[in-house]
Amino acid sequence: DADVTQTPRNRITKTGKRIMLECSQTKGHDRMYWYRQDPGLGLRLIYYSFDVKDINKGEISDGYSVSRQAQAKFSLSLESAIPNQTALYFCATSDFGQNQPQHFGDGTRLSIL
């Protein structure tokens, strides 16, 4: 079983729909992250959470919201999806500190028509 699991793996939906991407982890890490990847760009941070009561905006949080339901679960929502949110989304986890590697899920490919 994967240590970091993302659901769904693929999703096609229409403009204006509400979408939730879910991430769960069995690594016991406090820190969790949501990134999006677009062709030609690096991974860009959407939101991150350092523990259950902590939520922080990343560099591209507009149009997204998150919920940290438990240490193991971190979900990303698009309240009203728009086509330029079509991208590959990754969830990641890590231990404390920038010297700890991040562990990624397999990604969710989201297409908004």
Add this chain to the structure above:
Amino acid sequence: ILNVEQSPQSLHVQEGDSTNFTCSFPSSNFYALHWYRWETAKSPEALFVMTLNGDEKKKGRISATLNTKEGYSYLYIKGSQPEDSATYLCAFGRDDNQGGKLIFGQGTELSVKP
């Protein structure tokens, strides 16, 4: 805005060639530099995390060096094999009391032909 730049954007080599690519990052407030390997249809996997100026890390045929004073890291692959084909990402961790937050470069896409 902090920029992390990787060069080249893509690289095509023959099996057996040795290759290297560069990650440039801000030289101030350095905390850590990460390298990740990302194969198509898979998730990025950590290769190295380096924290000290002059650090050198090695894993099999892949090695990395770090110069924090001038803000660059090199990743080397000796005797490239087709299975080395992947996108290699670097990421910069800044010493700003936001431990764990990384800024990623756009990646170097390596293709190794048999």
